[in-house]
Amino acid sequence: MKVAKAPVLRTVIYMMLSPAAILKTTLAGIPWFFSLAVSALAFALFFLQTGIDLYRTGQKQLVFALGSAGAGAVYGMTVIPLLAAAIWTILKIARTDKPIGWAVSSFCLSYSGALVYGLVGLSFSLLWGWKTSVAFGVTGVLWATGPLIVAVREMTGGNTVLSVFFATVAGLAVLLSWSVFGQI
């Protein structure tokens, strides 16, 4: 397999628009800390927007809003890799040939779309005072579903039904855990 090094911005944009190309060729050349950083930053921005929205509606203090970014970063660095590891463990029984590092990296990079939406959403939130956690944050997280399906499909040797199932489980888990955070 041809392995090439991908520039940072191109990796994020390609992972958002055409994940299959990145997963098949350049993923092995992407350092693990870069993938983790994408996921951490994506969720930091998503949770920060949630905190700001809650602060604006008077439900939380400013400290909570700022702390949300840290909680999001921890979430992106721990929950997403754990989710990837759990799904990889199940697929290992079904004899996937992909290593666990590949699974974690592909899952974390799947949130590239959430990172782009997060950056745009935060700009709208800070500059125009919009409530952006659902419009931009959730939409960004939903964008990860496509790349997640492609990632699991690569791990299962092209099984679409299994990949849709696991992407659904991952999407539901993220949506539920985020809503729990919003109610803390």
Place this chain on the structure above:
Amino acid sequence: METNSGTVYKGSPGYSLAALFCFAVFGATGLLNPFDRFNPVHIIMGVAVGICFGFLCRLSLSVVLGLANRSLKRIHGRGVVGAAVARSMLFLLPFALMSLLAAYILRWSALSAFVSAGLMTAAVAAAIELGRIKAKPEIKDTVLASVVAWAFSATWIYALGFLGRLPLYVEGAVRLLGSLNGGLFR
């Protein structure tokens, strides 16, 4: 045009059933009454609107991608594009289930993001499915599919503004008929 083989591709009833379910869910959650989430009029009307919307969406995707892949249809049969579009509709399932969770457990009311993201993912998946049949995937399929998905997402968001009122009119008409009916027998 180079293709992988001369295999004839056909759709499966399972994929069509999944697509039907997903669009029915999008319709039901789109026309949801936030004050009475299990209102049968809203659910039935939503399911009907969603299925009609889904039919138009699938048809448009098949027609547009079919026009762009005439030579592929000559090699693999007329159903090749329709089958690829049908398979791609399976990609809507996570979005439909997540919108159900958001509507009935998280109790959200703004759910058009699920439809937009789902349509875009399914449309791009249709282009990828066609690319798997061809020896070399073509960017034009992805662009055309994305444009169709974007157009339908925009139509859905715009149409929800007045479609959302449809169940209220039906409910009003049913109540009016009921009161008239009661008056006649009084």
